[in-house]
Every structure is written in structure tokens, then in C-alpha cells.
Amino acid sequence: MAIIVAGTSLIMAELPLVWKIIDWFDDWALRLATLASLFLTSILMLSAETRRHNKYPFAMLLLWAVYQVQPKVTEYALTHLSISSSTCCTSTSAHEQQLVSFWAPFLLLHLAGPDNIAAFALEDGKLSWRKVGKALWNIAQGLYVMFKYIYLCNSGVLRSAASIMLALGVARYLEKVITQLRGNFDNLWHSGDDSKQKTSTGESLGHVVISSSRQHRYGEEEETTLLLIYAHTQFLACGRRAMAESSVEKDSANYKIGREIFSALDAKEVCKVAGMEASLMYDVLYTKATVVHTWGGYLLRLVSPVGTAAAFSLFLVYPKDCEETVDIVITYLLLATAFFLDVVWLLSALVSTWAHAFLNARANMPLHHALLHTGWWRKLRRIVVSMDDVWWWLLGIGKDPNPTSRRMWSGRVGRYNLLAECTRRPSTMDHLFTWLASNFRMEDIWKEYQHSRCISELEREAKEELFERIQQRLSSGSGSYSMKDITTLWGQEAVKRRRKGDKLKGIKLEMFGREFQEDVLLWHLGTTIFFANSDQLDGNQQTTVRAIEALSEYLMFLVAVRPRMLPGLELRKLFEVTFEALKDSWVEKKCVPCCPTSRKAKLAEVLQKEMSGKNQVPADTNRLLIWVGNQLATELLKVKKDQMEELLELMLDVWVDKMLYAAIRCSKDSHAKQLGRGGELTTILWIVAEHAGTFVIGDDPPQPNDDDKPPSRHNGRQKQKKICHQDPVEPDDEACSRKKEPDVCPNISCVQDYCCMDDYYYC
Secondary structure, eight states: OHHHHHHHHHHHHHHHHHHHHHHHHHHHHHHHHHHHHHHHHHHHHHHGGGGTTOOOHHHHHHHHHHHHHHHHHHHHHHHHHHHHTSSOOTTSOHHHHHHHHTTHHHHHHHHHOOTTOSOSSTHHHHTHHHHHHHHHHHHHHHHHHHIIIIITTTOTHHHHHHHHHHHHHHHHHHHHHHHHHHSSHHHHTTSSSOHHHHHHTHHHHHHHHHHHHHTTOSOHHHHHHHHHHHHHHHIIIIIHHHHHOSEEETTSHHHHHHHHHHHHOOHHHHHHHHHHHHHHHHHHHHSSHHHHTSHHHHHHHHHHHHHHHHHHHHHHTSOOTTSOHHHHHHHHHHHHHHHHHHHHHHHHHHHSHHHHHHHHTTTTSHHHIIIIITSHHHHHHHHHHHHHHHHHHHTTSOOOSOGGGGGSOOOEEEOOOHHHHHTOOOOHHHHHHHHHHHHTTOHHHHHHHHTGGGEEEOOHHHHHHHHHHHHHHHSSSTTOOOHHHHHHOSSHHHHHHHHTSSTTTTOOOOOOOSSHHHHHHHHHHHHHHHHHHOOOOOGGGHHHHHHHHHHHHHHHHHHHTOGGGSOSOOOHHHHHHHHHHHHHHHHHHTOOOSSHHHHHHHHHHHHHHHHTTOOSOOSOGGGHHHHHHHHHHHHHHTOOGGGHHHHHHHHHHHHHHHHHHHHHHSOHHHHHHHHTTTOOHHHHHHHHHHHTOSEEETOOOOOOOGGGSOOOTTTHHHHHHHHHHHOSSOOOHHHHHSOOOSSBOTTSOOBGGGOBOSSOBOO
């Protein structure tokens, strides 16, 4: 009993402390929530631009967390303010309540968010009608607070200051809702101004910009700005259309301006302009660009600093004798931050190339001549950019060597080598986090973070080779592809064209998967095994070899980590069983080289020795794809040294075709979502391809022929017999007369599911 009494006495002694904490929180909850809202809004503004390049995974995680928490904290503060204002608080005077109520318009400004981020996910635009109701409710709460404690009371000059800030807060908040309503594909093509007015001057502007860039009249930063201006003309003519639909009329001005990119630019400039167009797409989908760069948007940003400065001046003369010091400091902090951000958004809007495009579309207005022809816009932009360098220096980040480059694609791609990954020894922490991710259904997020170390900048030689060949395929000159070849084939056309020569006579490479992801796995295995076992490569061919490896490992990265960025069926199970089969081959041989490159080469050597000379399909179906990939590598290894250069060119062409197919056939939603995660190389290629017009209205539809039709399982044997007699590469009478194995084509090592045809493998 004594113990119980002692415990009760201790609890009673501690209760006053608990009540003190509760009272303190009641007094400071609104202040802390308001300061937290201000702090989170500032973090959101500073970290929003990290999404364009996504170099730092933790920065993206921070941005996501802030984006989720910031509106909740701000809404809590606004609700707390409206509830506490509904009754007379004995702990505060009427003047104190009036001053605290003055914070409501600033909370609406915080809910409006920065100009450089309006949505975190593409779905924000689809759910924006639900957010309209929430926005109206939040505005109603702010109006309630204003009327009860400022408009209906004798608040003096605070009433005028509150009226100004309330008007700005409501306007900014509604602007964000309108932005999210516009930030979807349905409204994209109809957003902004009349496209005919914009494209009318686009062609002439494009020639002026490219001429100035080619003659190197300016420095690197100015030339990049000129290319960005040119990217606007291309985006308005082609990029915005591509996001809404793929069809285009051949006689339209948009189609002609869009195709100008193939004649006006070289491969390096095409890559730059396409990357800038991707940045403009990001602006449309995830920022307030569609409403900022309108007459209403510019007017609001011109008025905002003036209005905030006027409210600041009125608050200076407001009597503060009865106010608490902490409330006065918070109010000054809110006013100063609002004024600073208003100036930042005004300058950002005026010097943006969106403003240049806005003025360029209105060539008949005096404002166009006053700002563009006289060079004032460029001078103002140069001044603001230099101020931007000072700002980043004050933050301790250092000067950006080329601020305009932030609008360009980062050039970073993921790389994933299946053989190297199978031989990697995961740590205990990897096992732990993999187990946790699988149990919490976060495998995709963990895999994205786990393989973020594989993301690096694409080599310059590989990038140039890729874009040169893409440009050649999409142009109207020799070597160009038809849209049927681009949108239905993933390497078959390259093999077909190379077969017509005699340098690779006797090499049969027509092995392609039934589905695109299966095909990438097959060719990745064949390419890796070939490079690891070939002794015919010399130093002069290393540039091409590195380009092939980069494209192969990049597409393999998409299969393993980002399958949503690839067309066709998602074959996750096929990837997993192939991965496990490769690991089993590695474990069975008990190979222990320490270097990752050595382990990869050793496994490739093991696979080649294990399956070389085997024409029978393996009994283990999980090893079927490995066997076919090894058959492809065996064919590649037959090449002699004097044929190697031609073979490498063919392999590079095949991988370029796969890249182009993946880019065009990937869904627009996937491209748009990936833009919010740093962008993707296939998205850049998709933009370039859209300039060629993937579906031109009025073109004659392609007429199918018998050779282009995939064989059915019923007539597959008859088709194989036809090849044996009509193969233009290497007729093999002995193979034709030989009795056919039940699962093996005698003319080329392939399983029944990889049936051969005249010109292609359709599997």
C-alpha cells in the first residue's frame, strides 16, 4: 500500500509539468506551425530544381517529404487560426489576435507554393478537381479569419495591409489550381496562345538563332541561350503536339518547322535542343509556366512586389505597443520573405526564355521591339544570371559555370551488366534492405536507390554515335528508315540491310525475341559473352565497343530497374529466372576472382565453354534464354579479324534500332513521369523522333508482304524449309537435305520459339 501511495504522489507531482508543456504548446502551436510552413516553403523553392537532373537521390527524397508535409503543416496553421479566432481567448488581447490573424494571407501564399514546382507527380493534374474544393475551403477559412478579427474590428492600417496580402494570396493560390488543371495531356495542346501565331515567326527565328550560333558570335553561355530560344520554337511546333498526340498534317507549318531540326543542326546540337525541349516539357507538366507566362501571370508578378512593399510600409506604422515581440518578429519575417520571393519570381519570369517566346509571338506589338530588338531583354537576363551566381555563392554551393546548362539534359544514364551483377557479392545490409523492401512492397524504390550508383554520364563518343545514326534514320536522305521500320522492328532492319553486302557472309545473326524485353536480354547476353571471349578486337575499335556496351547496358538497366520505360509486356519473371540461372552457373564453378570485370569475364567464359557446340535445347527451361544468347555469341565469334569492323558497325546499328524502338513505343505517360525523376535518354530520342512525324496524316498506309508476316506455329516448319532453299546469305544444301531436329532449325541454331524467316526473326 505504501508503494501505491508513493507512486500516486509522484504522478501528482509531475502533473504540473505536463500541464505547463501543454499550455506552452497551446501558446506556441500556431507560431511553430507558421514558421514551419515558411521554412518548408523555402526548402521547396531551393530543392525543386534538383528534379531536372536527379543527381542526388537524397535530395529527391527530401523534396518528396517536404512536398507532402508542407501543405499539411500550412493547412493545420490555417485551421488552428480559424478555430482559435472563433472564440475570445483570455490569454491574448484583441490586438494580439488581430496581428496573428494577419498571418492568414501569408499561409495562403505558402499553399500556393513556389513558381518552380506546381506538381510532384503527373497524377496531381488528374486529381486537381478534388483540390479545387480544398482550395475553396482554405480560402474560405482565410476570409473568415480576416472578417472576424480585422474587417469587423477597429484594426486601423492593418486592415489595408491585410486586404492587399489577402488579394495576392487568393490570386496566387487559385493560380496554382489552374496550373494543375492545365498540367495534363488533355489540355496541353490547347493551352497557351494560338499556335498559328507562334509558328508564323518560328521558322525565321530558327534560322536567325542557328546562324548566330554557327558563326560563334557569342560565348558558350550565349550560344546555349540561343539554342534554348530555338528549342522554344521547336517545342511550340512539335514538342507540345508530341505530348498530346503523335499525328501531324504533312502540309502544316508545325510539321515543316519540326523537321527543320534535321537540316539545321548537327548531331551534337540535336542532342542539346532535344534536351532543352524535354526541360520545357518539364516546365509545362510540373511548374507554373503555363500560367506564369500569360498576360495575367506577368501582371500578377509585376503587382506582387509593389503590393507586398505597400503592406510592409503600412505595417511599419501600425502601433505595436500591445503586441508580443515574438509575434512582431514573425510578422516581419513573413513580410520580408514574401517580398524577396516576389522579386525572385518577377525576375525569373522576365528573363526566362518563355518570356522571349511570349514576346516573339507578338511581333507587331511595341513591347516586342522595345525589349527584344533593342537588346534590353538579353542585358537584363545577363544581369540576373550574374546575380544568380552570387546567390549560389552565398548559399555555399559555389558558382555555376553555365547557369543555362541547368535547362539541359544531364546526359546521365544507368548501366546494368547482367553478368557482373550475378557475380556481385551483396553485403549483409543489402540482404536486410531487400528483405524489408519486399515485405513493405517498396521493391521498386529500393531497386532505384540500390542501382543509383550505376548512373553516370554517357560517354561523348557513344552519345555522338547514337545521335548521328538516329538523325540518319529519321532524315529523308539515304539510309533513312520508314516509320514502319522504326515502329515495328528492333534491329531486324539493320541486319537485313547489312546482309546485302558480302563482308559478313556466313554469319547468321537473325535472332530476335518475341517481346522487346526478352530481345534486350538475349542480345545483352550475346554481346557480353562475345566481348569477353573475342580475341579479334584491337585498340582502334575500342570506341565502337564502348558505345555498344553503353547502349546494351543502358537498355538492360531499363529492363532491370525501370521496366515502365520500355514498350511491350513486362517480363519480370523471365528476368528473375535468367538471373538466378546465371547465379547458379557462377556458384557451381566456385569462381572467386576479386575484380568485378574479371568476374564478369570469367562467367562469360564459363557460359561459352558450357554451351558451345550444343544444338539441343537445354532441359532446364530457365536456361533457355541463356542458351539462345550463347548461340548468338557463337555466331559473333565466327567473325574473322578483317570482318570485325563491319560486325561492330552492324552490332551498333542493331542497338541503335532498339534504342529508337524503345523511345517511340514507350507510353507518353511513362516519358512524362520520368521527366519528374531526372529524365531519360529514351525520352530525348522520342522528342527527336517526333520531329520526323511518327504518324503523318495523309501518308499511304504500308502494304504488308508475305516476308513481313510472322510465321504461326502451324506453318513454321514450312517457312524454315523455304529459307533453306532461298536464303540469300549462304544457301546450305546439306543442311536442307538433313533431317530436321524437332526443336532446332538446321539453317541456324535457334529453338522453335525463335523461328527464322526470310529476312527477320519474329519471336
